[in-house]
Amino acid sequence: MFRSLRPKTAPEITLSINGHDIIATAGQSVWSAMALNGQTVTRRAALSGEDRSAYCTMGVCFECMVEIDGVPNQQACMRQVSDGMKVSTQNITESSEATNAGL
Amino acid sequence: MQAFDCAIVGAGPAGMSAAIELANAGARVAVLDRGQKPGGQIYRSVSESPLPDANVLGPDYTAGAELLTAFSRADITHFAGADAWHLGDDGRILFSHLGETCELHCREMLVCPGAMERPMPIPGWTLPGVMTAGAAQVMLKSDAMVSDGAVFAGSGPLLYLIVAQYLRLGVPVAALVDTTPRQNYLNAALMLPRALRRTELLKKGLTLLAEIKRSGIPVYRFAEGLKVLGEENATGLQFTTKGQTHEIAADTVFLHQGVQPNLNMTRAMDLEHRWNLKQLCWQVVTDPFGQTSVPHVSAAGDGAGIFGADGALITGRLAALNILHRLGRLTLAERDRQAAPDLAQITAMAPFRAFIDRLYRPTDALRLPQELSTLVCRCEEQTLADLRAGFDRGARDPNALKSLTRCGMGPCQGRQCGHMVAGLLSEWRDERPETIGYYRLRSPQRLLTLKELSRYQAASAPAQTEAAQ
Amino acid sequence: MKADVLVIGGGIQGCATAYHLARRGTSVILLEKDYTGRHASGVNAGGVRLLGRDVAEVPLSKASMEMWQTLDEELDADTGFRRNSVINIAVDEGDMATLRAREGKMQAAGYTHERIIDRAELLDRLPHVNPDCVGGATSDLDGYAIPYKATSAFRLAAERHGAQVVDGEELITLRRVGQSWLVQGARQRYEANSVVNCAGAWADRVAMMIGDNVPLSHAAPMLMITARMPHFARPVVGAVSRQLSFKQFENGTVLIGGGAKGFADRSNNRTRLDYAKLANAARITAEFFPIMARASINRMWAGLEAYMPDNLPVIGAAENADRAFHAFGFSAHGFQMGPVTGQIMADLVLGEQNRFDLTPFRINRYDRKVL
Numbered sequence: 006m007f008r009s010l011r012p013k014t015a016p017e018i019t020l021s022i023n024g025h026d027i028i029a030t031a032g033q034s035v036w037s038a039m040a041l042n043g044q045t046v047t048r049r050a051a052l053s054g055e056d057r058s059a060y061c062t063m064g065v066c067f068e069c070m071v072e073i074d075g076v077p078n079q080q081a082c083m084r085q086v087s088d089g090m091k092v093s094t095q096n097i098t099e100s101s102e103a104t105n106a107g108l
Numbered sequence: 109m110q111a112f113d114c115a116i117v118g119a120g121p122a123g124m125s126a127a128i129e130l131a132n133a134g135a136r137v138a139v140l141d142r143g144q145k146p147g148g149q150i151y152r153s154v155s156e157s158p159l160p161d162a163n164v165l166g167p168d169y170t171a172g173a174e175l176l177t178a179f180s181r182a183d184i185t186h187f188a189g190a191d192a193w194h195l196g197d198d199g200r201i202l203f204s205h206l207g208e209t210c211e212l213h214c215r216e217m218l219v220c221p222g223a224m225e226r227p228m229p230i231p232g233w234t235l236p237g238v239m240t241a242g243a244a245q246v247m248l249k250s251d252a253m254v255s256d257g258a259v260f261a262g263s264g265p266l267l268y269l270i271v272a273q274y275l276r277l278g279v280p281v282a283a284l285v286d287t288t289p290r291q292n293y294l295n296a297a298l299m300l301p302r303a304l305r306r307t308e309l310l311k312k313g314l315t316l317l318a319e320i321k322r323s324g325i326p327v328y329r330f331a332e333g334l335k336v337l338g339e340e341n342a343t344g345l346q347f348t349t350k351g352q353t354h355e356i357a358a359d360t361v362f363l364h365q366g367v368q369p370n371l372n373m374t375r376a377m378d379l380e381h382r383w384n385l386k387q388l389c390w391q392v393v394t395d396p397f398g399q400t401s402v403p404h405v406s407a408a409g410d411g412a413g414i415f416g417a418d419g420a421l422i423t424g425r426l427a428a429l430n431i432l433h434r435l436g437r438l439t440l441a442e443r444d445r446q447a448a449p450d451l452a453q454i455t456a457m458a459p460f461r462a463f464i465d466r467l468y469r470p471t472d473a474l475r476l477p478q479e480l481s482t483l484v485c486r487c488e489e490q491t492l493a494d495l496r497a498g499f500d501r502g503a504r505d506p507n508a509l510k511s512l513t514r515c516g517m518g519p520c521q522g523r524q525c526g527h528m529v530a531g532l533l534s535e536w537r538d539e540r541p542e543t544i545g546y547y548r549l550r551s552p553q554r555l556l557t558l559k560e561l562s563r564y565q566a567a568s569a570p571a572q573t574e575a576a577q
Numbered sequence: 578m579k580a581d582v583l584v585i586g587g588g589i590q591g592c593a594t595a596y597h598l599a600r601r602g603t604s605v606i607l608l609e610k611d612y613t614g615r616h617a618s619g620v621n622a623g624g625v626r627l628l629g630r631d632v633a634e635v636p637l638s639k640a641s642m643e644m645w646q647t648l649d650e651e652l653d654a655d656t657g658f659r660r661n662s663v664i665n666i667a668v669d670e671g672d673m674a675t676l677r678a679r680e681g682k683m684q685a686a687g688y689t690h691e692r693i694i695d696r697a698e699l700l701d702r703l704p705h706v707n708p709d710c711v712g713g714a715t716s717d718l719d720g721y722a723i724p725y726k727a728t729s730a731f732r733l734a735a736e737r738h739g740a741q742v743v744d745g746e747e748l749i750t751l752r753r754v755g756q757s758w759l760v761q762g763a764r765q766r767y768e769a770n771s772v773v774n775c776a777g778a779w780a781d782r783v784a785m786m787i788g789d790n791v792p793l794s795h796a797a798p799m800l801m802i803t804a805r806m807p808h809f810a811r812p813v814v815g816a817v818s819r820q821l822s823f824k825q826f827e828n829g830t831v832l833i834g835g836g837a838k839g840f841a842d843r844s845n846n847r848t849r850l851d852y853a854k855l856a857n858a859a860r861i862t863a864e865f866f867p868i869m870a871r872a873s874i875n876r877m878w879a880g881l882e883a884y885m886p887d888n889l890p891v892i893g894a895a896e897n898a899d900r901a902f903h904a905f906g907f908s909a910h911g912f913q914m915g916p917v918t919g920q921i922m923a924d925l926v927l928g929e930q931n932r933f934d935l936t937p938f939r940i941n942r943y944d945r946k947v948l
Binding site: 006007008009010011012015030032033034037040041045046050051052053055056057058059060061062063064065066067068070076078080082083085 | 142144149158159160224225234236237238239240242243246247250251252253254255256257277340341359360370486487488489518519520523524554555557
Binding site: 051075076077078097098099100101102103104 | 705804805806807808809827828829868871873
């Protein structure tokens with residue numbers, strides 16, 4: 006289980022992770038906000054659909070790709086949280102279908 | 109388009125020390141780095157640690173603060189949070205910065221891409237909960253985040269350092285599972301006399317190990333046959349030592365077996381590379397001043413060959429001196445005079461480095477996947493069996509294998525599987541890694557959104573800009 | 578090494594030629610300077626398209642398209658071929674007029690495989706297209722394949738029939754001595770009765786060794802591919818008057834082409850990219866398909882392609898030497914023609930009846946008159 010040793014002095018912000026509102030600290034990485042709130046599944050593997058989670062947290066493994074504000078393939082370890090941000094587990098696999106066009 | 113005498117990519121110790129040197133000599137310097145603050149991986153958040161007391165991280169870390177101060181005082185154009193996605197050997201860099209797609213031009217380019225951890229493809233290494241020891245460090249430094257009751261497994265100084273840091277912070281550690289084989293101690297012992305000239309470094313290492321031993325956490329040595337347990341998440345680590353099989357329950361398993369240069373920048377620039385036999389990895393070919401096969405492109409720090417943070421400071425400075433000479437700001441004699449102490453220092457450090465390399469050289473059993481069902485390519489989920497099948501269908505080159513199996517085609521662009529594939533092909537073809545080669549890499553350096561690319565407008569024709577300089 | 582036939586170049590034309598020769602019992606050696614499928618044949622966009630072909634090429638292209646439908650069974654391999662159709666999008670009435678003119682021309686020549694579709698059918702088949710588009714043209718036999726897999730399938734099938742493929746062997750000299758072709762490679766010597774030049778972007782050099790001069794140029798068409806996207810486009814997509822071209826593969830990745838050229842550095846075996854042009858292709862793609870604004874580009878590259886001045890290939894016997902044949906210069910649309918070209922070359926080499934009119938593809942079509 007992950008926990009934070011950060012003293013509660015920094016300003017707090019609110020973001021949403023997989024639909025849950027979460028309080029985080031400004032400057033924190035999206036990955037740490039996820040992990041500290043028990044949301045450790047970042048993406049689903051492209052073929053098997055198996056759960057994946059952050060591995061290197063320094064930008065070289067691309068396991069922590071999540072959707073941020075509707076944009077997929079965002080590295081949770083490289084992005085910082087911001088107020089009102091919406092983060093969700095990335096679910097794009099080989100069998101994903103696009104929802105019908107917003108014509 | 110902005111123009112600089114020198115653009116440096118990467119603000120770790122090498123990039124920072126080079127930038128300071130160049131700026132202090134009056135050169136126009138740009139530094140591009142993905143981090144919001146300079147420091148690289150080693151000095152991450154050193155200027156504003158989220159920890160109540162950053163001293164637990166040790167004096168090697170806190171010493172970075174001085175470098176950051178010097179960096180902030182020098183006249184350097186620092187693009188913080190800049191993501192350089194194309195480095196051209198025409199001196200052009202395309203990068204994303206503050207939501208814009210930007211372009212700069214430089215006479216000299218210095219790439220300092222740093223190191224990444226050598227992947228450890230044991231069964232179950234893709235399960236959630238399996239991370240690298242470097243990840244434990246990054247999470248601690250940038251987010252003051254720890255995992256209670258984790259297992260640390262592998263070999264090498266970084267592994268022992270993070271365990272010691274956890275212990276100092278009072279974070280429970282389930283076990284340290286050391287995979288350094290007996291033979292490595294014997295082989296390294298032969299190199300000890302020369303390495304002993306640097307007693308302070310050796311002492312530092314021994315102190316760490318003693319600290320771990322004193323703590324009383326379980327330490328298993330000479331571990332083999334590692335396997336992460338769990339179906340959907342890591343639930344523990346299994347291994348064998350002294351003929352006995354152990355299972356240690358943990359929801360986080362941190363793996364480590366040394367670091368290797370992060371090759372994608374230097375490879376995408378098509379610079380000449382060589383296989384480092386001692387460190388079992390590819391690295392860019394440079395002269396003692398970091399100059400690569402493309403003369404106006406230099407490389408320094410661990411991204412140009414693993415030498416550690418102290419070495420990176422020096423190689424960064426040496427690269428800067430040579431660049432100043434190439435810019436006409438230093439005579440050759442003056443470059444050599446100023447470089448002499450650093451070059452001597454590098455020479456003095458080499459035996460200890462060689463000792464460490466030998467002692468912690470990863471075993472083939474951990475460096476290369478052993479079970480047919482183990483994933484080699486995490487992104488495209490290609491197993492050892494898939495790769496072997498591709499090889500048997502005639503794909504004998506890393507790029508041919510990539511085209512046939514998609515191994516290395518995913519978002520990490522081969523960063524994780526590149527060395528493994530080279531190692532496997534070397535074994536299967538019974539040829540040296542030099543003959544096997546590596547993936548052909550290209551820009552972009554990482555996933556680039558279509559929007560970011562769309563925003564790029566070649567506002568000023570580069571040819572004119574270059575001619576105007 | 579000795580064989581009846583020596584094929585120079587391990588792209589799809591060379592591998593298909595080796596396959597068709599070997600399966601008819603001819604002994605073949607194929608020389609490839611890098612590895613089979615290393616250049617244009619392995620890294621092209623994978624379009625298998627009959628739509629919009631030059632009329633001169635249509636008979637060959639049609640025959641090839643028939644072969645693609647059953648190629649996996651024939652070669653006992655996975656070429657990745659999917660008959661998902663190709664649609665060329667019309668953005669306005671001007672485009673529709675162009676399509677109708679083309680339709681008239683094709684019908685006059687007796688071809689009916691291209692069909693104009695209206696806006697309703699376009700939106701039905703490409704629900705994510707910008708609704709401002711007015712229609713298009715389609716060819717339903719068309720689709721795509723995976724270039725490296727297809728090329729390597731021909732190679733493996735050729736080898737199963739006894740062809741010898743030598744990777745990493747560069748041609749140094751090629752000479753006609755007596756009744757033989759003698760080759761000095763970087764590693765070995767070879768001898769054969771006949772030689773087939775399938776050397777792609779390097780074919781003019783081989784042609785010169787044979788004795789034929791040819792105005793071949795080369796360029797580097799650029800491609801980029803995205804990380805996986807949810808499936809949104811089954812047909813291969815092009816546009817009548819814009820540089821739009823992409824296809825979404827079964828694995829979800831989207832390959833964007835469009836014909837923009839990078840810089841070809843043939844002597845160094847490499848290409849460079851033109852990022853301003855790639856940015857333009859990105860803009861056009863998102864303009865036609867707004868869903869693509871969420872795409873992430875993973876890789877960008879360019880292959881080395883050989884072009885003839887009329888964008889038609891050279892297919893046929895050499896002009897100035899006996900027992901030498903050419904198949905090159907496909908001008909960035911030869912991948913689809915690989916299967917039939919292999920068959921034609923085998924016919925030519927073995928002196929068998931060839932069912933196509935190859936005069937538009939003769940090597941001497943650019944010879945200057947003596948003044």
